[in-house]
Amino acid sequence: MYFFSEKTNSFYPEDMKSDYISAGTFPEDAILVDDSIYEEFSKNPPDNKIRIAIDGLPAWGDKPQLTKDEMVMVEERKKASLISEATSVIDPMSDAQNGGYIEKRDIKRLDLWQRYRYALTNVDTSLAPDIEWPQKPE
Numbered sequence: 001m002y003f004f005s006e007k008t009n010s011f012y013p014e015d016m017k018s019d020y021i022s023a024g025t026f027p028e029d030a031i032l033v034d035d036s037i038y039e040e041f042s043k044n045p046p047d048n049k050i051r052i053a054i055d056g057l058p059a060w061g062d063k064p065q066l067t068k069d070e071m072v073m074v075e076e077r078k079k080a081s082l083i084s085e086a087t088s089v090i091d092p093m094s095d096a097q098n099g100g101y102i103e104k105r106d107i108k109r110l111d112l113w114q115r116y117r118y119a120l121t122n123v124d125t126s127l128a129p130d131i132e133w134p135q136k137p138e
Contacts, residue, residue: 002038
């Protein structure tokens with residue numbers, strides 16, 4: 001069995017209650033719930049849901065929409081990740097080109113990846129969520 005606290009939106013194992021009390025961390029609003037409630041609400045939530053508490057018990061609630069600033073941050077991370085990926089593809093081919101030993105098939109591939117990386121640098125993440133990302137080369 002487990003205790004559930006609406007205040008902390010957390011579960012506490014019944015057999016550890018005395019430890020929590022000794023540490024001064026057992027919530028005053030904790031109520032005993034059966035294992036089926038713990039099993040349902042301690043797993044990953046359904047899509048677009050989060051665990052909330054209603055009348056002292058856990059429930060699934062709608063995940064809040066991201067703010068504009070949060071959407072921009074998500075897109076900034078995506079942009080940085082895509083640029084990093086492009087750079088990891090470009091660097092060895094660029095080294096080979098600079099060293100004069102690039103294979104013919106990689107000359108066009110290098111050009112496509114460099115153009116793609118450049119296009120990524122021009123993506124305006126402030127337009128989130130309405131961003132048109134450049135097509136990644138094959």
